[in-house]
Amino acid sequence: MSKIKIDTIAALSTPAGRAAISMIRVSGPDTFEILKKVFKTGGKRAFPLHYSAYFGSIIEPETGYAADQVIVNTYLAPKSYTGEDLAEISTHGNPVVVSKVLSILFKNGARQAEKGEFTRRAFLNGKMDLLEVEALSQLLYASSSTQARLALNQLDGLPSKYIAKVREELLNQLVQLEASLNFPEDAIESIDEDALKATLQKILSELVLFADNARNGSLISEGLKVAIVGKPNAGKSSLMNYLLGRDRAIVTDIPGTTRDTLEESLIIGSMPVKLIDTAGMRKAENSIEAIGIERTEKAIDSAFAVIGVFDGSQESDEEDKAVLHRLKSLDKPVLIIENKSDLPNKLEKEFLAGLKVIKISALKGEGMAELISALTEILKADGIGSLEEMVLLGASQTNALDKALTALKRAEAGIGNIYQDMLAIDLEEAVRELGRVNGETVDVNTLDMIFERFCIGK
Numbered sequence: 001m002s003k004i005k006i007d008t009i010a011a012l013s014t015p016a017g018r019a020a021i022s023m024i025r026v027s028g029p030d031t032f033e034i035l036k037k038v039f040k041t042g043g044k045r046a047f048p049l050h051y052s053a054y055f056g057s058i059i060e061p062e063t064g065y066a067a068d069q070v071i072v073n074t075y076l077a078p079k080s081y082t083g084e085d086l087a088e089i090s091t092h093g094n095p096v097v098v099s100k101v102l103s104i105l106f107k108n109g110a111r112q113a114e115k116g117e118f119t120r121r122a123f124l125n126g127k128m129d130l131l132e133v134e135a136l137s138q139l140l141y142a143s144s145s146t147q148a149r150l151a152l153n154q155l156d157g158l159p160s161k162y163i164a165k166v167r168e169e170l171l172n173q174l175v176q177l178e179a180s181l182n183f184p185e186d187a188i189e190s191i192d193e194d195a196l197k198a199t200l201q202k203i204l205s206e207l208v209l210f211a212d213n214a215r216n217g218s219l220i221s222e223g224l225k226v227a228i229v230g231k232p233n234a235g236k237s238s239l240m241n242y243l244l245g246r247d248r249a250i251v252t253d254i255p256g257t258t259r260d261t262l263e264e265s266l267i268i269g270s271m272p273v274k275l276i277d278t279a280g281m282r283k284a285e286n287s288i289e290a291i292g293i294e295r296t297e298k299a300i301d302s303a304f305a306v307i308g309v310f311d312g313s314q315e316s317d318e319e320d321k322a323v324l325h326r327l328k329s330l331d332k333p334v335l336i337i338e339n340k341s342d343l344p345n346k347l348e349k350e351f352l353a354g355l356k357v358i359k360i361s362a363l364k365g366e367g368m369a370e371l372i373s374a375l376t377e378i379l380k381a382d383g384i385g386s387l388e389e390m391v392l393l394g395a396s397q398t399n400a401l402d403k404a405l406t407a408l409k410r411a412e413a414g415i416g417n418i419y420q421d422m423l424a425i426d427l428e429e430a431v432r433e434l435g436r437v438n439g440e441t442v443d444v445n446t447l448d449m450i451f452e453r454f455c456i457g458k
Contacts, residue, residue, distance in 0.1 A: 003260060003385060004380050006028070006029060006031040007028055007029075007030075007224070008026065008027065008028025008031055008034060008109060008110045008111070009026070009028055009110060009112070009113035009114075009120075010024060010025065010027075010102060010105045010106065010110040010111070010112070010113060011024070011025060011109055011112060011113035011116070011117075012024055012098055012102065013025040013088070013118075014015075014033050014093075016092055016095065017093075017095065018094060018095065019093030020092075020093050021090050021091070021092065021093050022090070022091050022092070022098045023088055023089065023090050024087050024088070024089040024090075024091060024098065024101060024102060024105070025086065025087075025089075025113075025118060026086065026087045026088075026089065026105060026110060027080070027081075027082045027084045027085070027087075027113075027118055027121060028110070029084065029085065029338065030075070030109050030110075031084070031085040031086060031087050032047070032048050032085055032087070034105060034108050034109045034110055035047075035087055035391050037061050038058055038060075038061060038104050038105065038108055039054075039056055039057070039058055039059075039070075039072055040056050040057050040059055041055060041072075041090075042055070043056075045057070047074075048073065048074035048076065048085075049074065049076075050075065050076040050079065051074070051079075052073070052074050052394035053071055053072070053073050053074075054071065054072045054074070055069070055070075055071055056069070056070065056072065057069050057070065058089070058091070058101050058104060061108065064427060066103055066265070067097065067100040067101050068091045068092055068097045068100070068101055068240075069381065070089050070101070070398045071089075071090040071091055071094075071298055071336070072087055072089050072090075072239050073087065073088045073090070073194070074086070074087050075087070075088075076172060076273070076390055078125065079128065079382070081118065081122055081286040082121040082127065083121065083126065083127045084121060084124060084125065087255060088237060089101065092358060095275035104385055106418060108265070109442035114355040114439065115206065119133060119136060122444055123439060124413070126249075127267040128380075129161045129395060129438045129439045129440070129441030130308060130437070130438055131154060131163065131391070131392075131393075131397075131437070131438050131439075132154065132155055132157060132160060132285045133439070134154070134393060134394050134397065135151045135152075135153075135154035135390050135392050136150040136151070136155065137393050137394075137446060138154075138221050139151035139155070140222075141333040143293055143437065144244050145270055146220060146270050147220060147221055147272055148219065148270055148416070149275055150220055150390055151392060152185055152193055152216060152390065152392065153222075154392050157209075157455075159210075159391050160438050161350065162210065162436045163205060163210075163230045163434055163437050164438060164440070166203055166206070166207065166434060166436075167168065167434040167435060167440065169199070169203065170203065170348075170408075170427055170430055170431050170434070171431050173191075173196060173199060173200075173427060173432060174424060174427040174428060176191055176422060177191050177196075177423060177427065178424055178426050181458070185300055193415050193416055196415060197412060197415045197416075198204030199407055200411060200415070201412060203408065203414025204405070204408050204409065207401075207404070207405055207408065208366045208405065211401055211402070212404060213391045213399065214390075214391040214392070214393045214401065216240040216390050217391045217392045217393070218247075218392070218393065218398070219274065219304060220270075220271070220327050220390060221272075221392055222274070223265050223272040223273055223274035224271060224272065224273050224274065224304040224305070224307050224379055225271055225274045225276060225299075225302055225304050225305075225344045226272075226274070226275055226304065226307060226375070227276045227278055227296075227299040227300050227301060227305075227306050227307070227325065228240055228275065228276065228277050228278060228306075228307045228309060229278050229281060229296060229299075229300060229309070229326075229327070230281065230305055230310060230311075230323055230324075230364065231280050231281055231306060231311075231317075231319040231320055231323055232279075232280030233280065234278055234280070234309045234310060234311045234317075234339060235309055235311065235339035235340060235362045235363075236278065236280070236309050237262075237277055238337065238339075238362035238363055239275055239307070239309060239337070239360075240262070240264070240275055240277040240360050242362050242368060243268075243275060243368075243372075244275070246265055250369065251392075261276050261277065261278050261279070261292075261295045261296065261298075262277040263275070263276050263277075268291045268373075268375055268376055268379060268380065269375075269376030269378065269379060271376070271379045273348075273379070276298050276299045277301065278292075278295070278296040278300075279292030279295065279296050279320045280293075280319075281293060281295055281296060281319065281326065285445060286392075295333055300326070300330070303330060303332065304332065304333070304379075305333040305334070305335065305375070305378050306327065306330060306332065306333070306334050306335070307334075307335045307375075308323060308324070308327045308335070308336050308337065308341050309337045310323070310324075310337065310339065310347060310351075310352070311335070311339055311340055311347070312338040312339060312340050312341060312343070312345050312346070313340040313343035313344065313345065313346055313347075314346055314347065315346050315347065315348065316347060316348060316351045320351070324351075324352075333357070333378045335371070335374055335375060335378065336352060336355050336356065336357045336358070337357070337358055337359075337360055337371065337434045338352065338359045338360070339358050339360055339361065339362055340361060340362075340363070341359045341360055341364075341367060342363060342364045342366060344360040355436065356442070357375060358370050358371050377421075391436065393437070399436075399439050400434070400436035400437050401433070401437050403429070403433040404429070404430045404433035404434045404437070407426045407429040407430040407433065408426070408427075408430045409448070410426050411423050411426035411427055414426065420426060
């Protein structure tokens with residue numbers, strides 16, 4: 001899909017399979033010429049009118065055979081989703097019927113749309129920018145109401161307007177700087193470096209906050225990682241199984257059953273969570289166990305929060321002490337769990353003294369309501385902030401934003417210390433990279449990767 005095509009496309013935009021109604025989308029310059037050949041309406045209104053619905057039949061022009069009774073909604077360019085002439089055909093939701101209607105459209109001038117092609121055309125026709133495209137992609141694949149709400153917030157266009165405003169401000173500074181450098185004989189006023197420094201400092205502080213909000217948005221969209229750690233046989237896997245409501249991890253009395261990290265997604269307090277069961281933390285006895293423990297450390301490092309599990313039915317040992325020391329060293333939310341409350345307690349009171357501890361029985365489900373409540377508070381309160389402030393960026397957009405920040409920091413630090421033509425190079429890079437964030441400057445290959453994530457009918 002690397003070439004820009006201006007033909008007419010069609011595709012099923014609702015899930016395949018049997019349903020009450022299916023919807024086929026048609027977009028392109030010949031949309032209504034095709035429909036005039038294959039759609040017959042009994043009404044007296046002219047066809048097509050903008051924002052109108054028509055009842056009629058899709059027919060085979062050669063035979064007059066009616067494939068289905070349908071409702072056609074019409075949208076005239078440029079006031080449509082794609083910015084082109086667009087029609088949405090609501091058919092009966094039988095796959096045989098849908099296939100027949102699509103076949104008739106293809107025989108009469110339309111072609112099968114590719115993945116994300118409707119949204120790609122909307123982008124190319126200026127109906128949305130890449131920030132809105134990313135939000136739409138996240139909305140389509142949201143697995144929680146929180147993720148959906150975050151995506152909808154971005155679809156209002158505020159992040160896009162902010163990036164466009166900053167880019168324009170930097171472009172104005174660049175134009176003035178380039179003019180003073182290239183046309184000194186025209187008495188163009190030299191750039192005020194103090195004013196430029198103040199402007200860049202202001203933009204930098206705002207962009208850093210924007211980048212932080214993007215990181216938080218990424219955490220929410222991917223699911224907040226919560227690692228469950230502890231020594232072997234402390235009950236980590238039992239805890240994971242209880243939270244998931246099913247037997248995902250193998251649970252036995254044999255220590256060290258979990259040799260690798262297990263990841264599963266769930267919703268806690270409306271927040272998407274990626275729960276990670278880890279290998280028991282202890283001195284490795286073989287190379288396989290060493291790899292598992294290394295992955296445990298990686299899971300801890302990447303986690304948003306950590307649940308430390310201790311066996312309340314056993315006295316503490318060196319492995320427990322090592323786990324507790326590791327938990328105390330973390331600069332992130334930590335929840336301390338004393339497991340196996342259904343058994344006689346043997347863990348010394350002084351071992352976890354001074355720490356907020358939740359006693360549970362992962363086997364019996366005791367204390368789990370308190371655990372979930374505490375975890376919910378951590379997810380909502382620690383470092384996430386307001387959903388309305390978060391931003392959703394794809395990998396290429398995140399990379400572009402990082403490059404823009406680096407170039408701006410280099411330019412701000414260089415004012416008064418480097419030649420102004422070097423400042424111009426840094427400002428030009430920042431302007432270019434910010435254009436990659438909202439799509440004002442983006443290459444075709446990047447677009448291909450972005451729109452490949454969409455389904456065919458979107």
